[in-house]
Amino acid sequence: MPRDRLNFLFLNVGHFLDHLFMLIFATVAALRLAEEWGMSYAALIPYATPGFVAFGICAIPAGWIADKWSREGMMIIFFIGIGASSIATALADSPIQIAAGLFAIGVFAAIYHPVGLAMVVHGRTKTGIPLAINGVFGNLGVAAAALLTGWLIDTGGWRNAFVLPGAISIGLGVAYAAFVWTGRKSRADAAGGATAKKTAVGVSSIERATFVRVLSIIVFTTAIGGLIFQSTTFALPKIFDERLTDIAQSATAVGGYAFLVFAVAALAQLVVGYLVDHHSVRTVFAFVAGLQAVFFAIMYQLTGVAALVVSVAFMLVVFGQIPINDVLVGRITKSEWRSRVYSLRYIVTFSVMASTLPVIAGIHATWGFAALFMVMAVAAGAIFAAVLMLPRTGAIIAKPAHA
Numbered sequence: 172m173p174r175d176r177l178n179f180l181f182l183n184v185g186h187f188l189d190h191l192f193m194l195i196f197a198t199v200a201a202l203r204l205a206e207e208w209g210m211s212y213a214a215l216i217p218y219a220t221p222g223f224v225a226f227g228i229c230a231i232p233a234g235w236i237a238d239k240w241s242r243e244g245m246m247i248i249f250f251i252g253i254g255a256s257s258i259a260t261a262l263a264d265s266p267i268q269i270a271a272g273l274f275a276i277g278v279f280a281a282i283y284h285p286v287g288l289a290m291v292v293h294g295r296t297k298t299g300i301p302l303a304i305n306g307v308f309g310n311l312g313v314a315a316a317a318l319l320t321g322w323l324i325d326t327g328g329w330r331n332a333f334v335l336p337g338a339i340s341i342g343l344g345v346a347y348a349a350f351v352w353t354g355r356k357s358r359a360d361a362a363g364g365a366t367a368k369k370t371a372v373g374v375s376s377i378e379r380a381t382f383v384r385v386l387s388i389i390v391f392t393t394a395i396g397g398l399i400f401q402s403t404t405f406a407l408p409k410i411f412d413e414r415l416t417d418i419a420q421s422a423t424a425v426g427g428y429a430f431l432v433f434a435v436a437a438l439a440q441l442v443v444g445y446l447v448d449h450h451s452v453r454t455v456f457a458f459v460a461g462l463q464a465v466f467f468a469i470m471y472q473l474t475g476v477a478a479l480v481v482s483v484a485f486m487l488v489v490f491g492q493i494p495i496n497d498v499l500v501g502r503i504t505k506s507e508w509r510s511r512v513y514s515l516r517y518i519v520t521f522s523v524m525a526s527t528l529p530v531i532a533g534i535h536a537t538w539g540f541a542a543l544f545m546v547m548a549v550a551a552g553a554i555f556a557a558v559l560m561l562p563r564t565g566a567i568i569a570k571p572a573h574a
Contacts, residue, residue: 174354179301181347182287183308185246188340189283190312190404191319192253192276193226195336196269197405198320198429199329202412202422207329208266212409213536218270220528223401225277227521234285234514242510243351245286250344252279257337261330272333281521285514292501292509302494302501303444307437310490313404314433321408321426381562382503389496391557392456393516395550396492397523398530399463402547403489406531407432407482410540414474428479436486443491447498453561456495460558462488463551470544492554 200215208215237245256279260272291305292298323332411425419425446455466485473481496516504512534543 177350179291181246181343181350182290183305184343185249185283185287186305186309187312187315188250188253188336188343189280189287190309191316191336192257192340193222193280194313194316194404195257195320195332196222196273198317198408198422198426199324199332202321202408202425203324203329204269210266211536213532215266216405216532217529218266219273219405220525221270222273222277222280223521223525223528225274226281227518227523227525229278229281230285230514230517230521231511233282234289234510234512237282237286237289237510242286242290243347245282246290247344247348247351249279249282249286250340250347252282254337254340254342254344257333257340261333261337281517284517284520285510288497288513289510292497297448298501299444299446299448299494299498300441301444302497303440303442306440306444306490306494306497309493310433310437310440314430314437317408317426317433318430319426321422321424321429324422385499385503385561388557388561389499389516390519392460392554393496393519394523395554395557396496397520398527399489399547399550399554400493400520401524401527402531402543403486404433405528406535406540406543407486409535410478410482413540414478417475418479432479432482432486433490435483436490439487439491440494444494444498447495451563452495452499453558453563456492456558456561457555459488459492459495460551460555463492464548464555467544467548467551471541 196219197216200212200219204210205212205215233245253276256272256275260269260276263269263272288302288305291301319336320329320332323329323335408425408429411419411428415425415428419428443455443459463485466481466488470478470481470485497513500512500516501509531543534540534546
């Protein structure tokens with residue numbers, strides 16, 4: 172396998188693990204730990220907040236270090252650090268201890284998005300499909316978190332749900348370190364070629380006002396999208412536990428249905444990735460946001476098979492939105508500071524995701540998940556309105572710019 176393809180595979184697997192680790196606790200809390208520790212679901216999930224705060228805040232230094240030092244080196248630290256933190260979390264015997272373990276996971280998980288995505292788009296002209304493929308792996312990590320955790324809970328207890336993925340990640344970190352070490356010369360040659368290409372081709376320039384306008388819309392839709400993504404991915408196992416009682420009566424079954432929904436929905440990124448490479452981002456983005464609002468409203472009081480079907484529908488468009496902002500960032504930024512811009516985008520995303528956890532807990536305890544779906548419908552409507560303010564035409568919006 173060519174080195175660039177193998178490197179892309181490592182990056183994709185890293186995205187898979189990044190989202191898996193951040194959502195293991197969601198299934199553990201919903202299906203086992205609340206009962207084992209004698210706490211309610213609403214009381215337990217805020218202990219995941221430190222991890223998501225770290226997931227957001229630490230993206231900034233991670234992106235800066237990667238741009239100044241080494242993106243490959245930061246990926247090695249990511250694999251090994253997040254694996255060791257997960258194993259340490261399995262030793263927790265109290266909510267405070269598990270919050271500390273989740274914080275450590277969040278610190279290392281923060282490395283991936285500003286570093287990995289900058290590596291995915293580097294040197295590419297059309298970035299939609301590569302980002303979509305990478306995004307599918309991330310969403311499969313979301314899906315596997317529910318499925319794998321549910322299975323491990325039923326077969327060996329909740330601690331195993333942290334230990335097994337942790338050991339695998341450490342092994343991958345060692346393998347990636349060996350891959351980087353043995354390829355120093357070829358990577359230096361490739362870097363020289365990429366630099367020459369960038370000098371010859373350049374980066375498409377846009378007016379400052381247009382740049383600020385697009386970046387502002389990216390930040391706003393990123394923030395609201397983070398609320399929607401966190402609400403759906405974190406709460407879905409509990410939603411299924413409450414609304415699929417006729418067809419899901421064990422942790423494995425709940426995890427299995429969540430995996431089914433996430434896995435099918437992940438394919439939407441491939442479709443959206445193709446569309447943004449060949450059509451106006453504004454049109455594609457507006458269509459996706461509008462469908463989100465519709466499906467969340469429909470989900471209001473659904474149960475049983477109907478709830479399962481509509482869950483697939485809204486997760487298709489939630490996951491479908493993910494590569495759009497990443498494509499926009501890739502088109503309006505230069506390679507030498509792209510990791511830092513991605514870190515800005517993801518500090519917004521994950522800071523919102525962290526603050527969303529107490530909101531989910533409060534809404535669930537007071538009004539139930541029906542109210543949460545109404546909140547998400549309104550949020551999706553706000554994204555739709557913001558997207559309509561994107562430029563109708565231009566190189567940045569209508570077609571890919573050179574990397």
